[in-house]
Amino acid sequence: MAMAKLVLLLVALAGSSCAAWELNIRMPAARLDGEVRDAAAPLIHALRPLVGSAGDLGRRGGVACDSWRLAVEAYNKRDWKTVPASCEGYVGHYMLGGHYRRDSRVVVDEAVAYAEGLELTGNGREVWVFDIDETSLSNLPYYATHGFGTEPFNATSFNAYVMEGSAVALPETRRLFRKLVSLGVKPVFLTGRSEEQRAVTAANLRCQGYAGWEKLLLKPLGFKGTAVAFKSGERRKLEDAGYVIVGNIGDQWSDILGAPEGARTFKLPDPLYYIG
Amino acid sequence: MAMAKLVLLLVALAGSSCAAWELNIRMPAARLDGEVRDAAAPLIHALRPLVGSAGDLGRRGGVACDSWRLAVEAYNKRDWKTVPASCEGYVGHYMLGGHYRRDSRVVVDEAVAYAEGLELTGNGREVWVFDIDETSLSNLPYYATHGFGTEPFNATSFNAYVMEGSAVALPETRRLFRKLVSLGVKPVFLTGRSEEQRAVTAANLRCQGYAGWEKLLLKPLGFKGTAVAFKSGERRKLEDAGYVIVGNIGDQWSDILGAPEGARTFKLPDPLYYIG
Structure with missing residues (x-):
């Protein structure tokens, strides 16, 4: 589709360095309130008229894509395999326009307000759990060239992408991360990425401005289970x-369900995929 | 505001009978996919250009109203007292236009698909729990004349409204209710309404086309607790x-949290108020 070509063009503009990736991917996210902050933004702007509206524009091929997305976020839609094919454009515009960033900002604003209201002991045992993919790091560069979730998950190509270490920070989550560090709450990364991806994941996180985490917990090789x-x-x-989990943030309901959940949980938006 | 006057006009068109209420309130809900199904619909149509979009139209006075609503539905926003004043128009149009109905339809479609996939024993012990307000019955006639949730809750005026027994069926929920009855799953109403509202609530439900429920559970007078x-x-x-709760549907997270939740829970949209 035409948008996919534009996205490819955007991705092609990016260099291979950490900073270059960040520059190009943060571009649409930074375009809030109608402001245009860099030269490549007109490409995004050209996509905007197709942005799925909360009204009837969200309906494509019989699927009300905005209602589908809401059902995903409110955990009414479960165990889905792919984004409806007719919603590829809707999801792409949601992710690349300001909407995804704006939705994420409101979640993080809540989390920051909650964190600031905590009566912290400062004993060094208070932690906040962060998921990684689509929570701390965005894989939008991958999904933008793989149908925005409409294609079945391909572990081989996705893992090859992960091993590049080129995922970009989600700026709202990084804001929360840094706020917590400043408050004395220790971040703990807890991810479904496997132990063999530890080095590249740690490097990717550092490259994207995350520093000072307490632990990076990855899935052991051969782990069986949900x-x-x-x-x-x-x-x-x-x-x-002996840790006290004062908060827990993820993009999947499976990040924040199951005791002990943490004293307060936060669900970031993710219309790209479902992990049960 | 102008919209409130239009709503008042709509309400004024309604008679006092059950059927008349239903006719007038179902009007906007029935206007899906741009269809106009009755004579009063042009009033609603006049409101449509202001429908808050998922894009920038949802932003009013610094609050991204669509992101606020998403945060409510995904349980990121908790313990809020009133809808942000700047979102009154957004919420009003969401509720009166086709958006609320469309979002509700997707939830109920999921619930119906789930129910149809159940392996039922048919032993008469399988039940589905229904909340009442903003789940089975809509109090939109009340909230439309009370600022769409922007005004602090007034128990006196709301209870006076409840005692009229004039709330209208939410048609998507009624569709689920009837499907379950046809499948042999018994509906149980479980509501925060108080025991002294039993007679008017039962009459209101019957009047709005609900029939064949197994129980109507109301809050005992003087109950203390969440x-x-x-x-x-x-x-x-x-x-x-000895009942088996195969499903549970409500508009508040407090309807579906707390063991035993039921085998599967469904969260209907409600941007009007929060009950913790």
């Missing part, structure tokens, strides 16, 4: 080790 | 009595 089982199990170990 | 405590406690009693 995401909820893995993640709630790791949170249990944290608590057993 | 909505979650009351509702999860009642669900526990159902299970202790």
Whole structure:
């Protein structure tokens, strides 16, 4: 489709360095309130008239794409495999326009307000759990060239992309991360990425401005079980080790369900894929 | 505001009978896909150009109203007292236009698909829990003349409205209700309305086309405790009595949180108020 070509063009503009990726991918995200902040923005602007509206523009080929997205976010839609084919354009515009960034900002504003209101002991045991993919780092460069979630997940090509270490920071989440560090709450990354991706993941996070985390917990090779089982199990170990999980943020419901969830959970938007 | 006057006009068109209320309030809900199904619809049509879009139209006075609504639905925004004043128009148009109905339809489509996929025993013990306000019955006639949630809750005036018994069916929920009855799953109403509102509530439900429920559970007079405590406690009693809760639907997270939740939960949209 035409938009995919534009996206490819955008991606092609990016260099291979950490900073260059960040520049190009943050571009649409930075375009808030109608402001245009860099030279490539007109490409995004050209896409804007197609942005799925909360009204009837969100309907494509019989699927009300905005209602589908809401059902995903409110956990009414579960165990779905791919984005409806007719919603590729809607999801692409949602992700590349200001809408995804704006939705994420409201979530992080809530999280920051909650964190600032905590009565912290400052004993060094208070932690906040962060998921990585589509929470701390964005894989939009990958999904933009793979149908925005409309194509079945391909582990081989996705893992090859992960090993590039080129994912970009989600700026709202990084804002929360830095706020927590400044408050004395220690961030713990907890991800479904596997242990063999530890080095590239740590490098990618550092490259994208994350610093000062307490732990980086990855899935052991050969782990059998659901995401909820893995993640709630790791949170249990944290608590057993004396940590207090004051907050937990992820883009999947499987990041934040399953005791112990953490004292307060936050669900970032993600219309690209579902992990059960 | 101008919209409020139009709504008042709509309400004024309604008679006092059950059927008349239903006719007038179902009007905007029935106007889907641009179809106009009755004579009063042009009034609603006149409101449509102001419908808050998922794009920048949802931003009013610094609040991104569509992002605020998403944060409510995904349980990121909690313990809020009123809709932001600057979002009154956005919420009003969301509720009166086709958007609310469309979002509700997708949720109920999921619920119906889930129900149809159940392997039912047919032993008469399988129940589905329905909340009432903003789930089975709509109080939009009240909220449309009380600022669409921007005014602080007034128990006196709201209870006076409830005692009129004039709330209207939410047609998507009624569709689910009837489907479940046809499948042999027994509906149980579980509501925060108080025991002294039993007669008017039952009459209101019957008048609006609900028939064949197994139980109508209301809050005892003088009950102290949260909505979650009351509702999860009642669900526990159902299970202790031998019922199997195969599904649970409500418009508040407090309807569907707290063990036993039911085998599957569904969250209908509600940007009007929060019950913790």
